[in-house]
Structures are given as structure tokens and as C-alpha cells.
Amino acid sequence: MTKVAIIGGSGLENPDILKLPQIIKVKTPFGEPSSELTTGKIGNMDVVILSRHGKKHTIPPTQVNNRANIWALKEQGCEYILATTACGSLRQEINRGDLVIPDQFIDFTRHRKVSFFEEFENGDMKHTVVADPFNKQLRNFLILSATELNLKFHKQGTVVTIEGPRFSTRAESNMFRSWGADVINMSTAPEAILANEIGIPYAAIAMSTDYDCWKTDEEPVTWEEIIEIFEQNVHHVIELILRTLQKLEAK
Numbered sequence: 001m002t003k004v005a006i007i008g009g010s011g012l013e014n015p016d017i018l019k020l021p022q023i024i025k026v027k028t029p030f031g032e033p034s035s036e037l038t039t040g041k042i043g044n045m046d047v048v049i050l051s052r053h054g055k056k057h058t059i060p061p062t063q064v065n066n067r068a069n070i071w072a073l074k075e076q077g078c079e080y081i082l083a084t085t086a087c088g089s090l091r092q093e094i095n096r097g098d099l100v101i102p103d104q105f106i107d108f109t110r111h112r113k114v115s116f117f118e119e120f121e122n123g124d125m126k127h128t129v130v131a132d133p134f135n136k137q138l139r140n141f142l143i144l145s146a147t148e149l150n151l152k153f154h155k156q157g158t159v160v161t162i163e164g165p166r167f168s169t170r171a172e173s174n175m176f177r178s179w180g181a182d183v184i185n186m187s188t189a190p191e192a193i194l195a196n197e198i199g200i201p202y203a204a205i206a207m208s209t210d211y212d213c214w215k216t217d218e219e220p221v222t223w224e225e226i227i228e229i230f231e232q233n234v235h236h237v238i239e240l241i242l243r244t245l246q247k248l249e250a251k
Helices: 066-075 136-148 170-178 188-198 223-250
Strands: 002-005 019-024 036-043 045-050 080-089 104-108 158-162 182-184 202-210
Touching: 002 223, 045 066, 045 223, 066 188, 080 136, 080 158, 080 188, 080 223, 104 188, 136 202, 136 223, 158 170, 182 202, 188 202, 202 223
Parallel strands: 002 045, 002 080, 080 202, 104 158, 158 182
Antiparallel strands: 019 036, 036 045, 080 182
16 A cells, blocks of 8 residues: 655644544654654545644754654655645746646755765765656646646746745845746755655645745735745645545556
């Protein structure tokens, strides 16, 4: 039976969605993950839900123990990871509430552990290929599902991950635009890197909640704005995950 991990999980721990829920507390060689794991079934699919910032959103982006999170999901036997994330739009055509299915990322973090390997034992070097960091099959399922649901979404995009928790300066925001980034967040790296390193196919659903600060005709983004737009549109993310799980189950 295929088992899928969902990182983010807002609304998905609802007992009307998640059948036979159980809470599992785990430890890993890298410490404790961000939250207890919630396991159960969505349809006939085994799922594991992990709250990236803790169930009460108490963990700042830099302090998320990404290595423990990904390791814990691997130990639970998860064969795929679907990650959800709020993001800022760096493009006029990506509106508030739009979904983006990223195909590339830029890692602009500075202080995070980006590998499981602290050393190469016996000279056995591990250099993970991440030319295409988001799994093609998962992305295709997400794109097909979003099309069927008639959601407003973008089939591809480059997400730049910044350290946070502060937002960008205007100079930084415009620099990221010039680099070809389409959206910006504080979570995809090194989460996606570690998933690739440990061998779990990974894809993300990014919801645009704001325009960062590059648009001079609007006020810069605030946390309150992000929460407001996210809560207005999170049901689209849940619908997309549920439809995508159906496709994984049927494959």
C-alpha cells in the first residue's frame, strides 16, 4: 500500500477528511521533528501529516529541523511527499490566491543544515543530483488534478527560498525577479534538497498570498495579509491534494 507524506497539513487533520487518525511521537538521529506525526487514511491511501512549523506555528523558518522532518517521514515508510507552502508572488500574472506547481528552486538560505551527511565515510562521497528537484510524476498529477478542478494555477515556476523570518527589501525582491524567480517563500529549501538526498519523490503546492514588496503601487506584505489570503483559499489546496491522492492510488 502506497504511503504519502503531507507537509503543511492545514485543514487535513480534520477527522472528516482523515480516517482512523493516530498521533505518533518520533525521534530521529537528527533530533525531534517539528511536530508529532498524524497518521491515518484519506480514501484508501495511507497518509502521514507533519506540521512544518509545529501544530501551533511556533517554529521560525530557520529553526525548522528539516533533517529530522524528512528522516521521520522516511522511517514511516513514506514513498512520496506533497508539501504545501504560502508564497509571495514576484510576477504580475501570479495573483493572490493562485496556486503554483514549482519546477525549480533557488536556495537563498544561509544558516540551515542542507545535507544528512556531516562527513563522507571512507571517502564515499555523496553528491545528490537536483537538476530537476520536483518529481515529474507528482507534478503531472497535480497539474492534471488542478485542471480537472478548474483551479487558477500555474503549471511551473521557480521558487526562491529566503532565510526569514524577515521579509525582503525592495532591492532583494527586484534582484530575485531579475534572477528569474516567480515566487518567494521561507520553506522549500532545504526541505526539497533533503527529500531528494534521501530518495523520496517530492512536489510542492505553493499558494500566492501577496506581492512581496517589489510592487511600489502596493503596501509591502504583512503576516496578517498572508494569513487572511491563505485562509480564504486553503480549501483549494485541500481539494487539490485529495484529487492528487486519488491519482496516486489508481496509478
